[in-house]
Amino acid sequence: MTLTIDFGFSDSSASWTDAYLALLFACRAQPGDVGRASGPLAVADASRFIELFEMQVGLSPLDIGTYAEAVGGDDPVETAVARATEARTRGMFPIIVGDDRRVTERHSAEPLVALWGKVGRIEADETALLGRHPAILAGVRAATNNAFQAIPQTVTIITARTLIEQREIFREALSRFKDPVHLSIDLDVLSPAVAQTSRSLEPGGLSWYGLMDAIEMVFQGPGVAAADLVGTGQVGPRTPAALMGSQVLLRLAGLLAAGLGG
Amino acid sequence: MSDAPANLGIVALPFEVSTSFRKGTSQGPEAILEEFDRLDHFDFRLGRDPFRGVPRTIVKPHGPEIIDPRIEQAVAGRVAGELLDNGGFPISLGGEHTVSLGPVRAARTRGELGVVQLDAHSDLRDAYEGNPLSHACVMRRVLDMDCRTLGLGIRSMCREEADLIARRGLDVVPAREITAGRDWWRLVDGLPERVYLTVDLDYFDPADVPAVGTPEPGGPAWDETLAFLEHLFSTKNVVAADIVELMPGPGDESSLRLAVRLLGFITGLRFPRAG
Numbered sequence: 001m002t003l004t005i006d007f008g009f010s011d012s013s014a015s016w017t018d019a020y021l022a023l024l025f026a027c028r029a030q031p032g033d034v035g036r037a038s039g040p041l042a043v044a045d046a047s048r049f050i051e052l053f054e055m056q057v058g059l060s061p062l063d064i065g066t067y068a069e070a071v072g073g074d075d076p077v078e079t080a081v082a083r084a085t086e087a088r089t090r091g092m093f094p095i096i097v098g099d100d101r102r103v104t105e106r107h108s109a110e111p112l113v114a115l116w117g118k119v120g121r122i123e124a125d126e127t128a129l130l131g132r133h134p135a136i137l138a139g140v141r142a143a144t145n146n147a148f149q150a151i152p153q154t155v156t157i158i159t160a161r162t163l164i165e166q167r168e169i170f171r172e173a174l175s176r177f178k179d180p181v182h183l184s185i186d187l188d189v190l191s192p193a194v195a196q197t198s199r200s201l202e203p204g205g206l207s208w209y210g211l212m213d214a215i216e217m218v219f220q221g222p223g224v225a226a227a228d229l230v231g232t233g234q235v236g237p238r239t240p241a242a243l244m245g246s247q248v249l250l251r252l253a254g255l256l257a258a259g260l261g262g
Numbered sequence: 263m264s265d266a267p268a269n270l271g272i273v274a275l276p277f278e279v280s281t282s283f284r285k286g287t288s289q290g291p292e293a294i295l296e297e298f299d300r301l302d303h304f305d306f307r308l309g310r311d312p313f314r315g316v317p318r319t320i321v322k323p324h325g326p327e328i329i330d331p332r333i334e335q336a337v338a339g340r341v342a343g344e345l346l347d348n349g350g351f352p353i354s355l356g357g358e359h360t361v362s363l364g365p366v367r368a369a370r371t372r373g374e375l376g377v378v379q380l381d382a383h384s385d386l387r388d389a390y391e392g393n394p395l396s397h398a399c400v401m402r403r404v405l406d407m408d409c410r411t412l413g414l415g416i417r418s419m420c421r422e423e424a425d426l427i428a429r430r431g432l433d434v435v436p437a438r439e440i441t442a443g444r445d446w447w448r449l450v451d452g453l454p455e456r457v458y459l460t461v462d463l464d465y466f467d468p469a470d471v472p473a474v475g476t477p478e479p480g481g482p483a484w485d486e487t488l489a490f491l492e493h494l495f496s497t498k499n500v501v502a503a504d505i506v507e508l509m510p511g512p513g514d515e516s517s518l519r520l521a522v523r524l525l526g527f528i529t530g531l532r533f534p535r536a537g
Contacts (some may be wrong), residue, residue, distance in 0.1 A: 208480040
């Protein structure tokens, strides 16, 4: 099941054939749920209420052609990943928006930069995911004991506090990547003061501009081959957190529009 | 800065038609006035109770049943005009942001006027969804009144608005620059002596004010805003003001409290020798 989304305020989306950015919302919801459903579809719905103009770069995501689609079915993540793979073969840049990190687990094919607030084994085998390719785990501030001990030693861990206070350490870690990376952003990397995106809130996350700067550093460093936005599973419809999710997508699109992508 | 006005007029304007993402701003004025009655008003920054010794009237010229913005603006404008003519200082409480238009017009017809806008959105669309009197167009309509404007804390706009800002050389300070320093304070110098202050509460960071219709991340904070307001009121004759777009609801008491404290701080700045 697919549903073409009217992604954004009063603007219209580009088609699959002429877009550069493919936004794929892996949804359990049905098409009629737009405006009511939680999770990725709530983020998609909220995008109709933000201005699709990126002030920092002075461009709109529509400048590069943005195609948005809600992907459903029995296994929406699998379907979204297949669609993202197709997008990449067409020279497009895919971003999957998903409930949780199963999206990253199945979508990432390059070295990984994970902007995650927590690490566990709840949704995906995250430690295995982190060990699959060279990886940076940044913004983290909580983990289950087992998960933390199981993180491979090859993973560069940069805590939220370090990312906030010593961002050059993050820049230095990024400089070791020579090729574009897979960027995974979990909304839980943000401080709960910025967005309350789950029922398991951890204090001490990134500010809004802290996250924006971190994303920009990845684009300006190794570049980004593909991305996902996860941790939206408990984001309700018409909530500030849904708007924050849309704003993250807008920033990603703005950086792509500015030509900073990999 | 001019002499203090004779009295304070708090004008409740619970008008809401064009808000889009979430609704509820029509309940803003009543919630603010109820909280106003509950609170002590001593302000540590001012060092006094800003309302003490200030003659004040509370005016409720219409209820939420009005749905025609032209009628709303006429009614609100008449009330603001009467307050101004009697030497008063009107502070309007919204309601959606379009409630500013009546009072701004009332102030503009009485002399040259600058408008300082604290807002997350530039609100400069010529029309939104075909409606030129949408909350997304309020500052465009202010420009139509030949007012010089200064937009502060802006972090969301469409291309049409960005083009207008560039073409007309409008003064707009993005939210991040507000926090980065005070160089932008000099933009106040370019405004006329008489100034109208409009505060859309979504100007503030949603961490401080979550109860707004369309929250935008990355807004300025409370103390840096008060510091600017002190500068504004000390250098210009602020003739009227409004606080709009509060969307009160359970669990969002911090937003309501901030709105009342802002009402008090503005009053304190405008009536410096009271108390």
